[in-house]
Amino acid sequence: xxxxxxxxxxxxxxxxxxxxxxxxxxxxxxxxxxxxxxxxxxxxxxxxxxxxxxxxxxxxxxxxxxxxxxxxxxxxxxxxxxxxxxxxxxxxxxxxxxxxxxxxxxxxxxxxxxxxxxxxxxxxxxxxxxxxxxxxxxxxxxxxxxxxxxxxxxxxxxxxxxxxxxxxxxxxxxxxxxxxxxxxxxxxxxxxxxxxxxxxxxxxxxxxxxxxxxxxxxxxxxxxxxxxxxxxxxxxxxxxxxxxxxxxxxxxxxxxxxxxxxxxxxxxxxxxxxxxxxxxxxxxxxxxxxxxxxxxxxxxxxxxxxxxxxxxxxxxxxxxxxxxxxxxxxxxxxxxxxxxxxxxxxxxxxxxxxxxxxxxxxxxxxxxxxxxxxxxxxxxxxxxxxxxxxxxxxxxxxxxxxxxxxxxxxxxxxxxxxxxxxxxxxxxxxxxxxxxxxxxxxxxxxxxx
Amino acid sequence: xxxxxxxxxxxxxxxxxxxxxxxxxxxxxxxxxxxxxxxxxxxxxxxxxxxxxxxxxxxxxxxxxxxxxxxxxxxxxxxxxxxxxxxxxxxxxxxxxxxxxxxxxxxxxxxxxxxxxxxxxxxxxxxxxxxxxxxxxxxxxxxxxxxxxxxxxxxxxxxxxxxxxxxxxxxxxxxxxxxxxxxxxxxxxxxxxxxxxxxxxxxxxxxxxxxxxxxxxxxxxxxxxxxxxxxxxxxxxxxxxxxxxxxxxxxxxxxxxxxxxxxxxxxxxxxxxxxxxxxxxxxxxxxxxxxxxxxxxxxxxxxxxxxxxxxxxxxxxxxxxxxxxxxxxxxxxxxxxxxxxxxxxxxxxxxxxxxxxxxxxxxxxxxxxxxxxxxxxxxxxxxxxxxxxxxxxxxxxxxxxxxxxxxxxxxxxxxxxxxxxxxxxxxxxxxxxxxxxxxxxxxxxxxxx
Numbered sequence: 001x002x003x004x005x006x007x008x009x010x011x012x013x014x015x016x017x018x019x020x021x022x023x024x025x026x027x028x029x030x031x032x033x034x035x036x037x038x039x040x041x042x043x044x045x046x047x048x049x050x051x052x053x054x055x056x057x058x059x060x061x062x063x064x065x066x067x068x069x070x071x072x073x074x075x076x077x078x079x080x081x082x083x084x085x086x087x088x089x090x091x092x093x094x095x096x097x098x099x100x101x102x103x104x105x106x107x108x109x110x111x112x113x114x115x116x117x118x119x120x121x122x123x124x125x126x127x128x129x130x131x132x133x134x135x136x137x138x139x140x141x142x143x144x145x146x147x148x149x150x151x152x153x154x155x156x157x158x159x160x161x162x163x164x165x166x167x168x169x170x171x172x173x174x175x176x177x178x179x180x181x182x183x184x185x186x187x188x189x190x191x192x193x194x195x196x197x198x199x200x201x202x203x204x205x206x207x208x209x210x211x212x213x214x215x216x217x218x219x220x221x222x223x224x225x226x227x228x229x230x231x232x233x234x235x236x237x238x239x240x241x242x243x244x245x246x247x248x249x250x251x252x253x254x255x256x257x258x259x260x261x262x263x264x265x266x267x268x269x270x271x272x273x274x275x276x277x278x279x280x281x282x283x284x285x286x287x288x289x290x291x292x293x294x295x296x297x298x299x300x301x302x303x304x305x306x307x308x309x310x311x312x313x314x315x316x317x318x319x320x321x322x323x324x325x326x327x328x329x330x331x332x333x334x335x336x337x338x339x340x341x342x343x344x345x346x347x348x349x350x351x352x353x354x355x356x357x358x359x360x361x362x363x364x365x366x367x368x369x370x371x372x373x374x375x376x377x378x379x380x381x382x383x384x385x386x387x388x389x390x391x392x393x394x395x396x397x398x399x400x401x402x403x404x405x406x407x408x409x410x411x412x413x414x415x416x417x418x419x420x421x422x423x424x425x426x427x428x429x430x431x432x433x434x435x436x437x438x439x440x441x442x443x444x445x446x447x448x449x
Numbered sequence: 450x451x452x453x454x455x456x457x458x459x460x461x462x463x464x465x466x467x468x469x470x471x472x473x474x475x476x477x478x479x480x481x482x483x484x485x486x487x488x489x490x491x492x493x494x495x496x497x498x499x500x501x502x503x504x505x506x507x508x509x510x511x512x513x514x515x516x517x518x519x520x521x522x523x524x525x526x527x528x529x530x531x532x533x534x535x536x537x538x539x540x541x542x543x544x545x546x547x548x549x550x551x552x553x554x555x556x557x558x559x560x561x562x563x564x565x566x567x568x569x570x571x572x573x574x575x576x577x578x579x580x581x582x583x584x585x586x587x588x589x590x591x592x593x594x595x596x597x598x599x600x601x602x603x604x605x606x607x608x609x610x611x612x613x614x615x616x617x618x619x620x621x622x623x624x625x626x627x628x629x630x631x632x633x634x635x636x637x638x639x640x641x642x643x644x645x646x647x648x649x650x651x652x653x654x655x656x657x658x659x660x661x662x663x664x665x666x667x668x669x670x671x672x673x674x675x676x677x678x679x680x681x682x683x684x685x686x687x688x689x690x691x692x693x694x695x696x697x698x699x700x701x702x703x704x705x706x707x708x709x710x711x712x713x714x715x716x717x718x719x720x721x722x723x724x725x726x727x728x729x730x731x732x733x734x735x736x737x738x739x740x741x742x743x744x745x746x747x748x749x750x751x752x753x754x755x756x757x758x759x760x761x762x763x764x765x766x767x768x769x770x771x772x773x774x775x776x777x778x779x780x781x782x783x784x785x786x787x788x789x790x791x792x793x794x795x796x797x798x799x800x801x802x803x804x805x806x807x808x809x810x811x812x813x814x815x816x817x818x819x820x821x822x823x824x825x826x827x828x829x830x831x832x833x834x835x836x837x838x839x840x841x842x843x844x845x846x847x848x849x850x851x852x853x854x855x856x857x858x859x860x861x862x863x864x865x866x867x868x869x870x871x872x873x874x875x876x877x878x879x880x881x882x883x884x885x886x887x888x889x890x891x892x893x894x895x896x897x898x
Contacts, residue, residue, distance in 0.1 A: 007516050007579060009570035033566055036525035036553070041566055044518045044581070067456050069496045072603045073522060073586055074543075074555070076485035091548045094523075096555075099540045099590045104485070106523070106545075106555075117482055117490055121458035130456060132493070137522055137586065141548045154521045 001348065002370075003383045007044050010395055020216045022330035023148030025339050029399045031326075038145025038153030045399060046326065048347035050156065053325050054135055056187050056344065057158045064180035064239045066131040066160055071113050073137050077103035079112035082299055094139045094153075106139035111295050111317055114161045118313070119301040125165045128303065128313070131173060133160030135322060149323045150283070150331075151218070156323035163313045165305060167292065170314035174206060174290045175245040177318040181210055181286050182232045182252060184320065188329060189342020192285050193227055194252050198261035206290040206316075209259055211282030214331040221282040223257035224272045259284075283328045290316040339400030340423050343443060348381035349373070350439050351401040353392045355408030357384060365407045365417065365432055372436045378443060397422065403442065405435050450797065451819075452832045456493050459844055469665045471779035472597030474788050478848045480775075487594025487602035494848060495775065497796035499605065502774050503584055505636050505793065506607045513629035513688045515580040515609055520562050522586050526552035528561035531748055543588045543602075555588035560744050560766055563610045567762070568750040574614045577752065577762070580622060582609030584771060598772045599732070599780075600667070605772035612762045614754060616741065619763035623655060623739045624694040626767040630659055630735050631681045631701060633769065637778060638791020641734050642676055643701050647710035655739040655765075658708055660731030663780040670731040671714075672706035673721045708733075732777045739765040788849030789872050792892060797830035798822070799888050800850040802841045804857030806833060814856050814866065814881055821885045827892060829854075846871065852891065854884050 009030040017034075018024035026032045031046030042050055058068060074096065080086035086093075086105075094106040107113070114132060122130065135158040145153050162173035178194060185192040192210035211221055213228075230252055238244055256272050258264070259282070268277065296302065296312035305311050321328075333340045341347070350373070354366045366382060373380045381401060383392045389408075396404050406418040406427075416429040419438060430438070458479040466483075467473035475481045480495030491499055507517060523545065529535035535542075535554075543555040556562070563581060571579065584607045594602050611622035627643060634641040641659035660670055662677075679701055687693055705721050707713070708731070717726065745751065745761035754760050770777075782789045790796070799822070803815045815831060822829045830850060832841045838857075845853050855867040855876075865878040868887060879887070 005514065005516075007518070007570075007576075007581060030570075033569065035521050035562060035565075036523075036527075036551075039521045039523055039525075041521060041562065042519040043566070044516050047518045047583075050519070065454065067454075067493050069456070069493045070491040070499070072484050072488045072490060074485075074488055074588065074603055076488075078485075094545065094547065096543065096545050098543065099592065102485075113484060113490065116484075117492070120482065121456075121479075132456060134496075139523065143548065154523055 001379070001381050003381060004385055006381070008395075008399070009043065010398060018148065020147050020150070020331070021334060022150060022216075022327035025330055025334060025398070026148055026327065029339060032149065038142055038151070040149055040152060040154075045347050049326050049341070049345055050323060052345045052347070053188060053322050054156070057135060057184055057320055057322060060180050060184040060187070061133055061158070061160065064176055066133050068134065069132050070134045070136060071107070071110050073106055073139070074104050075107045075113055077105055079116055079299075080105065083112050083115075083295055084298065085112070092140045092142065094141045107136075108138050108140045109317070109319075110134070110136075110159055111161065112299070115295045115299045115301045115315070118163055119299060122163070123303055125303045125305050129162065129164050129169055129173065131160055131162040133158060133318070147216075148327055150327040152323070155321065158320040158322055160318045162316050162318070163301075164315070165303065165311070165313065167314050170290055170292070170316055171206070172242045172245060174288060174316050175249040176239050177288045177316070178208060178252065179232070179237055179245050179248045180239065181288065181318075181320065182248075183237070185210065185212075185285065186232055187344045188325065189344055190285070190325075190329060190332060191228065193221075193223060193257050193282070195221060195223070195257040195259050195282075196253070196262050197259050197287065208253065208288055209284050210286040211259070212285055212328045212332055213280055214283050214328070215281055216331055217281035217283040219282050219284055220260040220263075221258070221280055222260075222263045222268050223278050223280070224255040225276040225278050227252075227255040227257050283324075283331060284321070285325050285328050286318075286320040288316065288318040290314075334400070337394070338398035341400045341402055343402050346402050347399070348401050349378040349443055350380050350403035350405060351396045352380050352382040353389070353396060353404060353406045354382070354384060355389045355406060357386045359409050361412045362407050362409050365412055369405055369407065369417070369432050369436055372433070373439060376436070376440050378439065403439055405432075405439075407432075450828070450830050452830060453834055455830070457844075457848070458492065459847060467597065469596050469599070469780070470783060471599060471665075471776035474779055474783060474847070475597055475776065478788060481598065487591055487600070489598055489601060489603075494796050498775050498790070498794055499772060501794045501796070502637060502771050503605070506584060506633055506769055506771060509629050509633040509636070510582055510607070510609065513580075513625055515582050517583065518581050519583045519585060520556070520559050522555055522588070523553050524556045524562055526554055528565055528748075529554065532561050532564075532744055533747065534561070541589045541591065543590045556585075557587050557589045558766070558768075559583070559585075559608055560610065561748070564744045564748045564750045564764070567612055568748060571612070572752055574752045574754050578611065578613050578618055578622065580609055580611040582607060582767070596665075597776055599776040601772070604770065607769040607771055609767045611765050611767070612750075613764070614752065614760070614762065616763050619739055619741070619765055620655070621691045621694060623737060623765050624698040625688050626737045626765070627657060627701065628681070628686055628694050628697045629688065630737065630767075630769065631697075632686070634659065634661075634734065635681055636793045637774065638793055639734070639774075639778060639781060640677065640680075642670075642672060642706050642731070644670060644672065644706040644708050644731075645702070645711045646708050646736065657702065657737055658733050659735040660708070661734055661777045661781055662729055663732050663777070664730055665780055666730035666732040668731050668733055669709040669712075670707070670729055671709070671712045671717050672727050672729070673704040674725040674727050676701075676704040676706050732773075732780060733770070734774050734777050735767075735769040737765065737767040739763075783849070786843070787847035790849045790851055792851050795851055796848070797850050798827040798892055799829050799852035799854060800845045801829050801831040802838070802845060802853060802855045803831070803833055804838045804855060806835045808858050810861050811856050811858050814861055818854055818856065818866070818881050818885055821882070822888060825885070825889050827888065852888055854888075856881075
């Protein structure tokens with residue numbers, strides 16, 4: 001993309017309404033614009049990041065054997081009355097009345113709707129196990145929306161639902177989700193620690209939240225610092241392997257890590273060596289639940305078991321906050337000059353800065369680098385505006401592309417351009433072709449993971 | 450995907466509520482399930498087609514130089530009061546009141562919101578031309594939703610908005626959209642004829658609707674049959690070339706083609722030779738508008754021109770009915786046995802039918818074909834259930850995959866499998882590797898277009 005043809009309305013000043021750094025930087029980098037309280041338009045740069053996160057979530061869900069579908073945003077109140085949650089949900093549910101005066105709502109979650117689909121179509125244990133998921137816009141009518149997309153009213157979320165014959169099978173689904181979530185976050189450059197949590201209005205006994213450590217997080221967390229040393233990395237995972245998924249789950253959840261909802265101070269102090277006790281803050285970016293037959297029983301979602309008897313299915317639900325992750329990644333990865341995107345989610349793979357737009361050699365070199373990167377399937381952002389170099393660098397730093405190629409007449413006389421890492425700030429001079437190859441090599445592994 | 454692990458709830462009986470063939474086939478093929486009146490869940494097979502259509506729309510929009518972004522579904526009523534449309538829109542607008550008693554609405558279209566974004570960030574003619582678009586769920590509270598996703602209440606639509614300094618520039622944007630839309634539809638295997646139409650509540654003078662001819666279409670159309678001979682094909686289009694875009698627009702709109710809204714019988718009879726006069730029905734799958742300063746003037750979306758004077762921008766809006774297209778494609782492409790997907794949008798590239806699940810040679814051959822197709826980046830659906838061949842064939846015909854590879858012990862003894870075209874019904878016997886190569890060749894051009 002050439003910047004002269006793009007829509008990147010960066011702001012020079014810090015917007016007064018933004019209290020936390022991710023909100024401030026998303027506004028300043030031209031990623032979002034508030035449409036109304038807690039509701040945002042995703043401007044082109046923000047939309048690209050949102051789609052990248054969505055793509056990674058899809059890829060990892062499909063890898064784990066889960067089946068994508070899509071439920072609507074507007075739901076009928078009837079199903080929620082059946083589960084008993086319509087009246088219980090409170091004022092955070094956006095209630096709607098249609099032209100025929102029917103009670104509708106903008107879905108905050110989808111347990112009822114998915115259970116209705118299941119019971120209409122599945123009647124035998126032979127069709128299990130089954131995990132369906134979707135990524136759809138949700139609405140929670142927060143009384144005081146704040147922190148930009150981190151606590152907005154309209155938000156983009158992946159929610160998945162497993163249907164299993166037995167509790168044992170459903171716990172495998174739980175573990176499978178835990179493992180696939182860790183891989184999902186790691187691909188985004190995030191460490192999200194599974195912490196024992198409270199199940200809230202979803203219900204059930206077993207639940208873990210995934211928390212990204214950040215000073216601005218709204219949750220207080222307590223953990224054994226050794227938990228931050230554990231990585232999934234590129235391990236081969238067979239998601240059908242019950243033992244392997246359980247072992248990974250145990251590895252990631254054996255050490256003490258809890259939110260304030262479930263924190264047990266006595267146990268914390270007893271179980272964790274003093275030098276490894278951490279009290280910090282975190283941002284919740286996902287949660288998994290096993291809730292057994294909480295919805296299948298009242299809603300009649302049963303299957304015929306191998307013995308011919310009808311039994312309610314065991315279920316769980318599993319969510320990742322896709323739009324919230326955009327903010328969480330920025331909270332975890334930025335500096336005074338702006339955002340620093342991890343390679344896995346960056347809106348453009350690299351920036352190209354032309355130090356002297358209009359200079360024949362500089363223009364030609366930039367065009368060549370742009371064409372070469374594009375031909376390799378990469379997506380560069382070429383700042384081809386007639387602006388001062390300082391302004392171009394500031395914009396690139398603000399929007400946080402992990403790599404920048406700087407092209408100017410002086411370097412070209414020596415046959416070199418400059419390749420700069422946004423994270424380290426380090427630069428090296430090298431021929432244009434070598435810079436292109438280096439960028440290609442950086443992004444090559446991403447497709448193979 | 451192995452069918453044993455998928456969720457494909459096909460129906461044996463014809464659902465009573467479906468009046469038209471696409472609705473009937475989408476229900477029977479397990480593509481959708483009604484959630485409430487005019488609101489559907491997209492089951493896994495339907496979701497895949499929806500995503501394929503969305504992808505093609507994105508690719509062609511980006512090719513035309515338009516910039517993707519995303520606006521929210523829930524909007525504040527304020528902006529609609531500014532444009533004067535809040536009261537004018539009528540009961541099809543789903544009006545919502547939030548917990549703070551603020552008037553909100555589920556957006557049926559986005560002229561106001563995009564104009565607000567534009568006026569907040571763009572102030573100079575130097576930032577023009579600019580075309581922003583998004584693909585988002587919309588809601589129109591139809592009094593009698595019907596025909597499944599063809600006339601639902603919650604629907605998925607691409608809507609784009611151009612901002613130009615002059616009427617002349619805006620008309621180029623109009624032509625550019627017309628050309629890119631034709632290419633978009635052709636990639637989906639559809640002929641959609643641009644017809645002069647009425648602008649309705651969007652406003653403006655210039656507007657064309659794109660209509661797919663189908664007996665079940667809700668619009669009456671009148672056209673010169675020669676218009677159906679025109680194809681864009683693989684012509685190179687330079688979307689910056691004003692003359693080329695205008696020439697293509699003229700080529701596609703010179704012959705008589707109008708909906709009943711603008712039909713002029715006297716002119717039709719005079720202008721079109723009798724043997725080429727056609728009166729038929731069509732499904733509207735898109736519409737483009739030029740409406741000048743209708744929104745920019747009341748909402749103050751102005752830029753400073755080259756002469757320093759402030760002028761309202763010239764705008765147009767351009768829509769493609771993404772979810773409706775799923776139905777329209779089926780209306781245009783089916784037979785008594787089910788759907789016939791065009792290769793461009795098919796949910797799976799081919800089906801694999803194992804005639805004797807459990808037979809060692811047949812299972813191994815199917816596994817091999819599945820692995821080979823997958824390794825080539827293709828997405829096959831392998832019916833690995835222990836069902837009779839007749840049932841497997843009926844399912845494959847119903848869900849409409851364009852190609853089927855049939856594998857059985859008898860053929861394998863001679864080293865062959867059967868490759869069958871869904872459209873022609875013709876089969877040929879060939880070695881498994883040759884069948885894989887043939888499927889790969891069929892889909893290869895699609896990526897290069």
